[in-house]
Amino acid sequence: MRMILESKDVCKSFGAVTAAENISVRFEKDTVVGLIGTNGAGKTTFINMITGYLKPTSGTIHFLDRDITVLLPREITRLGICRSFQTPQLYDTLSVEENLMIGLGIARRNMRKPIFSRGPKTIPGHKGTAKEAAQAMMGRFALTVYGDQLAKTLPGGVRKLLDIAMAMIVKPLILLLDEPTSGVSAEEKFGIMDRVMDAVRAEGVTVIFVEHDMDIVARYAGRALAFYDGRIIADAKPEEVLADEEVLKLVIGGKKKPHQATVSSDHA
Amino acid sequence: MKRIDPTLMALILPLAMLLAAGPFLPQWVLFLVTLSIGKGFVVLGLMLLLRTGLVSFGQGLFYCLGAYAAGGMGTAFDVSDVFLLLVSGAAAAALLAFVLGFLVAKYRDIFFAMLSMAFSMILYGLLVKTAALGSSDGFNVPVPTLFEAKLAEASTRYMVFAVACVATFFVALAVHWYQKSPLGSLSPAIKDNELRVEYMGASVRHAIHVKFVIAAALAGLGGALTGMTVGHIDPEMAYWTTSGEFVFVTILSGTGSVVAPFLGSLIFELIRSYAYEYSPNTWQMVLGTSMLIVIVFLPAGMWSVFASRRKRA
Secondary structure, X not given: OOEEEEEEEEEEEEOOEEEEEEEEEEEEOOOEEEEEEOOOOOHHHHHXXXXXXXXXXXXXXXXXXXXXXOOOHHHHHHHOEEEOOOOOOOOOXXXXXXXXXXXXXXXXXXXXXXXXXXXXXXXXXXXXXXXXXXXXXXXXXXXXXXXXXXXXXXXXXXXXXXXXXXXXXXXOOEEEEEOOOOOOOHHHHHHHHHHHHHHHHHHOOEEEEEOXXXXXXXXXXXXXXXXXXXXXXXXEOHXXXXXXXXXXXXXXXXXXXXXXXXXXXXXX | OOOOOHHHHHHHHHHHHHHHHHXXXXXXXXHHHHHHHHHHHHHHHHHHHHHOOOOOOOHHHHHHHHHHHHHHHHHXXXXXXXXXXXXXXXXXXXXXXXXXXXXXXXXXXXXXHHHHHHHHHHHHHHHHHOHHHOHHHOEEOOOOEEOOEOOOHXXXXXXXXXXXXXXXXXXXXXXXXHHHOOOOOHHHHHHHOHHHHHHOOOOHHHHHHHHHHHHHHHHHHHHHHHHHHHOEEOHHHHOHHHHHHHHHHHHHHOOOOOOHHHHHHHHHHHHHHHHHHHOOOXXXXXXXXXXXXXXXXXXXXXXXXXXXXXXXX
């Protein structure tokens, strides 16, 4: 399979604290990878380094053979790596549709070549006008009924979906999700993930997601990486990682093998 | 049938009426309206910044620079054409804002406000100490002409008034369209969440820099127009209280429409004129009270009266 993202010996320290230690990992195109680990294990730091929010202390990150280690978040977004956030980052005083339209406006602006041109009328990768593209994305994420509602009035689960839809609207090649189901009720979380997975499958997007819920990882990821103390201690199929002795001891806690009943390769 | 943009109508109707009524209006009304338009341009720029979550307490810098650029063109180069003077005012302010913007666009909140105020006070200090520019007395601006044709005094007043009305139409419409453009529509997004704007692929600093330059050009234009209308300019135009007055009018007007700054500015000038006329010793109190009333009853500014009516309709 074609490699899309690669980190080589990536290290990150905050003073005496090491948040990432020699992380070397390759991600293949069109795969879904779950990152697991306890709080402070280095999962979000890793996501933040890929998206340019943090710069590695040493090591490199390549996206499709291009070194993106020192690029800014907006430059990385323009290349095709988008992210959602653990706490949804929305435009609270704008409606759901406007939240998405902002992303389309930026994409359209980034497409233009001469400095004073208005950019293409349609957004590459989308059909129709910006409004139609926003409506199509709302339909895909079950947000149509909330279209005119201000983002600050949305319930928690819908905020999560909108946050992810805002990352998807600029047609990324890689989508990074930071705890997509945190703070969401148990009934809602599978619904959210089903929506997201349907959308990414339709678009052919590579997904890397951070998750504390092992059921989610087992059900949706095709590959799991277990982080501990800034290192990757296991990298395999979810059922193998979740059964790994070291992962059980350091990440999940306890000796029993949980979640095996929910592991299903259909969803991977 | 395609619906006509209500902003377009809200601009055309009153401006056409003013233009038509102009020759029959007393001189003091022409003066008051032209002055309000001049200050309305500054407030329009501030509105653009306020929509982005930025308050500039130093717009007097560009207002004053625009006026001095227009006045300087008149006295030093003998240029008196009304259009050239307006353009030189706007261009000088935009140029300075382009340079300062590299620094100012890094700051937010109170730091942005104070930094902009600091720059305006530097200009004030420089002008007060510069004898060649009349120090604290300033200097007189030559009477403007239309395409170099000198008009009678009364006609000049109407000519400047008419040019101001036409300029309001084009400038306000341009700002209205800009706000709908991809870069312009980023304002509320930047105000809400800068992090997300960056993660959607846009540069917040670049967007703020552009808005800062536009706001400055508008302030320069307003300054040039005010200078021509009053016929005299002085360093007080860069003083912090002048900038504060613009912020005052921006809040009074609201950020709902490009028409609001001009309406707010006109109402402000009317209140001030009448308050000064009827209670010369306590006119500031009248202004303060009217401000309090607006804040309490119309927290989104006077324009919210029209906006909420349209929503109900």
